[in-house]
Amino acid sequence: MSEASEVSVAAEAGRIAVRKTYKLYIGGAFPRSESGRSYEVRASDGGFLANAALASRKDARDAVVAARKAFAGWSAATAYNRGQVLYRVAELLEGRRAQFADEVRLAAGLSAAAALAEVDAAVDRWVWYAGWSDKIAQVRGGSNPVAGPYFNFSVPEPSGVVAVLAPQDSTLLGLVSVIAPAVVSGNTAVVVASERYPLPAVTLSEVLATSDVPGGVVNVLTGRVAEVAPWLASHMDVNAIDLAGAPGALADDLAVAAAENLKRVVRLPAGDWSAEPGLERMFGFLETKTVWHPMGV
Amino acid sequence: MRFEYAPAPESRSIVTLRDSYGLFIGGDFVAGSSVFKTISPATEEVLAEVTHAGPEDVDRAVAAARQAYERIWSVMPGRERGKYLFRIGRLIQERSRELAVLETMDNGKPIRESRDVDVPLAAAHFFYHAGWADKLSYAGFGPSPRPLGVVGQVIPWNFPLLMLAWKIAPALACGNTVVLKPAETTPLTALLFAEICRQADLPPGVVNIVTGDGATGQAVVAHPGIDKVAFTGSTSVGKEIARSCAVSGKRLTLELGGKAANVVFDDAPADQAVEGIVNGIFFNQGHVCCAGSRLLVQESIADELLGALKRRMGTLRLGDPMDKNTDVGAINSRAQLDKILELTASGETEGAQRWSAPCPLPDRGFWFPPTVFTGVSQANRIAREEIFGPVLSVLTFRTPAEAVEKANNTPYGLSAGVWTEKGSLILWMASRLRAGVVWANTFNRFDPASPFGGYKESGFGREGGRHGLEAYLDVLGGGDV
Numbered sequence: 001m002s003e004a005s006e007v008s009v010a011a012e013a014g015r016i017a018v019r020k021t022y023k024l025y026i027g028g029a030f031p032r033s034e035s036g037r038s039y040e041v042r043a044s045d046g047g048f049l050a051n052a053a054l055a056s057r058k059d060a061r062d063a064v065v066a067a068r069k070a071f072a073g074w075s076a077a078t079a080y081n082r083g084q085v086l087y088r089v090a091e092l093l094e095g096r097r098a099q100f101a102d103e104v105r106l107a108a109g110l111s112a113a114a115a116l117a118e119v120d121a122a123v124d125r126w127v128w129y130a131g132w133s134d135k136i137a138q139v140r141g142g143s144n145p146v147a148g149p150y151f152n153f154s155v156p157e158p159s160g161v162v163a164v165l166a167p168q169d170s171t172l173l174g175l176v177s178v179i180a181p182a183v184v185s186g187n188t189a190v191v192v193a194s195e196r197y198p199l200p201a202v203t204l205s206e207v208l209a210t211s212d213v214p215g216g217v218v219n220v221l222t223g224r225v226a227e228v229a230p231w232l233a234s235h236m237d238v239n240a241i242d243l244a245g246a247p248g249a250l251a252d253d254l255a256v257a258a259a260e261n262l263k264r265v266v267r268l269p270a271g272d273w274s275a276e277p278g279l280e281r282m283f284g285f286l287e288t289k290t291v292w293h294p295m296g297v
Numbered sequence: 298m299r300f301e302y303a304p305a306p307e308s309r310s311i312v313t314l315r316d317s318y319g320l321f322i323g324g325d326f327v328a329g330s331s332v333f334k335t336i337s338p339a340t341e342e343v344l345a346e347v348t349h350a351g352p353e354d355v356d357r358a359v360a361a362a363r364q365a366y367e368r369i370w371s372v373m374p375g376r377e378r379g380k381y382l383f384r385i386g387r388l389i390q391e392r393s394r395e396l397a398v399l400e401t402m403d404n405g406k407p408i409r410e411s412r413d414v415d416v417p418l419a420a421a422h423f424f425y426h427a428g429w430a431d432k433l434s435y436a437g438f439g440p441s442p443r444p445l446g447v448v449g450q451v452i453p454w455n456f457p458l459l460m461l462a463w464k465i466a467p468a469l470a471c472g473n474t475v476v477l478k479p480a481e482t483t484p485l486t487a488l489l490f491a492e493i494c495r496q497a498d499l500p501p502g503v504v505n506i507v508t509g510d511g512a513t514g515q516a517v518v519a520h521p522g523i524d525k526v527a528f529t530g531s532t533s534v535g536k537e538i539a540r541s542c543a544v545s546g547k548r549l550t551l552e553l554g555g556k557a558a559n560v561v562f563d564d565a566p567a568d569q570a571v572e573g574i575v576n577g578i579f580f581n582q583g584h585v586c587c588a589g590s591r592l593l594v595q596e597s598i599a600d601e602l603l604g605a606l607k608r609r610m611g612t613l614r615l616g617d618p619m620d621k622n623t624d625v626g627a628i629n630s631r632a633q634l635d636k637i638l639e640l641t642a643s644g645e646t647e648g649a650q651r652w653s654a655p656c657p658l659p660d661r662g663f664w665f666p667p668t669v670f671t672g673v674s675q676a677n678r679i680a681r682e683e684i685f686g687p688v689l690s691v692l693t694f695r696t697p698a699e700a701v702e703k704a705n706n707t708p709y710g711l712s713a714g715v716w717t718e719k720g721s722l723i724l725w726m727a728s729r730l731r732a733g734v735v736w737a738n739t740f741n742r743f744d745p746a747s748p749f750g751g752y753k754e755s756g757f758g759r760e761g762g763r764h765g766l767e768a769y770l771d772v773l774g775g776g777d778v
Contacts, residue, residue, distance in 0.1 A: 076728075139437070142763075144744070144746045144747045144748070144762050145746050146742070146744035146746055146747050147421065147744055147746075148742070148744070150739065150742060152744070152746075152747050154747075154748050154762065154764065159752075239753070252543065252544055255543030255544075256540045256543045256544060258539075258543070259536050259539035259540045259543055260536065261708065261753070261754055262532075262535065262536065262539060262551065262553075262753065262754045262756065262757065264757055265543070280772070287733065287752050288733065288748050288750070288759050288764050289727075289732070289733060289734075289735065289752075290733065290734050290735070290747055290748050290749065290762075291727045291734075291735045291736075291737060292734070292735070292736045292737065292739055292742050292747070293723065293737045293738060293739070294738055294739050
């Protein structure tokens with residue numbers, strides 16, 4: 001066992017640490033992979049950190065079922081309520097800054113200060129998105145001046161269940177930067193965590209589980225993106241997919257598979273996760289609904 | 298009661314057909330590799346010979362569009378582009394009768410519809426988008442949104458000129474140039490539109506029109522010189538295009554099929570609801586992607602409503618599309634008629650009860666009487682597949698929740714209708730129906746300011762309104778949302 005495996009808060013001399021089992025997060029519960037498989041997660045220096053669950057096709061399908069089940073309630077919640085729930089996630093993230101900073105530091109090999117800065121940026125990103133929940137409809141929708149005696153308005157609505165392939169190169173900031181824009185507008189998500197950095201994603205799911213986010217709104221799978229993602233891309237009850245975490249050739253294949261039920265495909269150029277996010281990712285999982293009604297006496 | 302009407306035919310004399318038409322490339326009509334004939338579906342007479350664009354013709358069209366994009370259109374100030382679009386809008390109005398007559402001849406739709414709906418809306422689309430051309434920086438897509446380049450557009454036969462306007466007006470307003478492929482069975486109004494482009498002195502190459510069949514469309518979509526594809530048509534072809542664009546990285550918007558539910562509650566105003574149901578499914582012979590092809594009627598009023606509906610269907614006048622009293626025109630092609638015949642036969646085989654309006658069908662041409670199926674189950678093909686003809690499938694429900702469940706039980710999500718006097722129920726239904734357009738106490742309304750497009754397998758992207766501009770601007774993800 002290498003030194004890197006000792007999480008600092010537990011590294012007290014003479015005490016054997018109580019280690020955490022890193023599991024999947026599906027429908028508000030923390031199952032192991034139904035396949036019984038796991039894979040070694042190593043620190044940036046090569047030391048053993050933990051065994052993460054190696055999610056299977058069945059796990060992915062279970063996660064889609066959970067996400068679909070949660071969609072009706074989450075999408076029908078008021079925008080104000082969703083904003084409050086997501087803000088509470090940021091509150092709980094803030095309270096676990098030290099734990100996340102440790103995980104980020106060990107996984108990515110950052111300095112303590114750089115790791116903490118990454119965590120802080122992730123918390124701030126979550127707050128930024130939480131505030132969008134009750135602004136999207138006014139920015140994205142409106143009334144339309146049609147040439148006739150009708151009242152006509154357009155509103156944005158969530159696309160449904162979104163498969164989110166979290167970026168491979170980011171521990172926490174990239175992860176929250178792809179989850180929050182999907183769920184803030186009422187979508188539910190099945191997230192495939194970074195293969196190399198799955199542990200912060202599992203810890204994030206513990207935050208989600210203890211905040212007020214209903215079970216199934218966010219589901220987190222850890223494992224091989226090349227194994228799990230094709231099942232999500234071809235799943236007929238998934239409405240959209242974010243390809244952030246898929247390498248180029250795989251992303252092509254996934255986009256082709258996604259055409260089978262015309263999923264909305266978000267495939268944005270890899271950018272700097274610390275930069276202002278823009279609206280494309282949030283808008284990529286929105287539909288526009290236009291309603292007409294006659295006016296008259 | 299049956300009214301007798303004297304014939305009131307619109308004169309064809311306003312249209313001067315040429316024997317044969319070339320492709321419109323680089324501002325000129327040019328010859329292509331081979332020709333095909335376009336016929337009137339109401340009489341099966343040959344109207345004209347039209348050029349089939351092969352891959353090398355598509356090459357030329359894309360090259361012309363690229364040159365016009367780089368040298369002229371993308372660098373022209375928006376206010377100047379806008380003036381060309383205003384000109385086109387005016388020219389469509391000036392030649393509206395000619396366009397309406399030609400549309401009815403080539404498509405088979407009633408002159409009343411081409412005259413009162415298709416052509417005026419096409420002109421309105423150019424006017425609406427003309428005004429955007431110099432205001433794009435205020436449209437909410439960043440301070441100076443850029444065009445995408447050369448756009449390949451493939452349009453269907455149900456609203457030939459109107460779909461052309463939906464495609465070309467926003468593309469040009471945003472600074473793109475286009476290669477447009479009209480439907481094989483309805484190329485003539487697009488070719489008349491090419492003449493309008495010449496009258497407008499539109500710079501050569503900004504609009505190119507290549508006629509042909511599915512192979513021509515495929516050549517346009519797959520051409521490496523095309524930056525963005527916009528397609529309106531069937532869901533199966535749309536999926537093929539989505540696969541091709543997934544690999545090529547082209548931007549894509551799709552407006553595909555539908556199986557809209559038209560939901561009638563027991564408190565709905567009966568006469569208006571019946572008119573809305575008739576308009577929803579028999580407008581344009583039901584050749585409408587957003588047609589209200591599934592009638593969901595509350596069980597307590599089903600018998601009464603169906604009685605009124607059949608009485609109303611009995612008064613629909615089917616026949617010569619050029620007659621100004623005609624309500625239901627010709628089916629657009631033999632192939633489409635065969636598809637309708639096959640699906641309606643399956644309806645009877647699967648146990649639904651068929652009733653067709655007792656109207657005589659002309660001897661020549663392609664015709665199908667307004668038809669309603671009752672006793673339809675959700676699993677029946679006529680409740681699941683798009684028939685794209687004057688065929689209504691009727692299902693019943695008891696509670697609003699059941700209506701929502703049944704309405705959304707389809708892979709499509711283009712449109713939906715709700716009929717009730719209760720405002721809160723309308724808004725409750727509207728928020729739960731998974732469809733891009735919801736018509737409440739009305740149906741089949743269209744406007745250039747109103748975004749149109751689907752959820753789920755009905756496609757993605759919007760046409761019309763501020764939202765529609767996004768499909769033709771280089772904003773990240775803009776082609777996909």
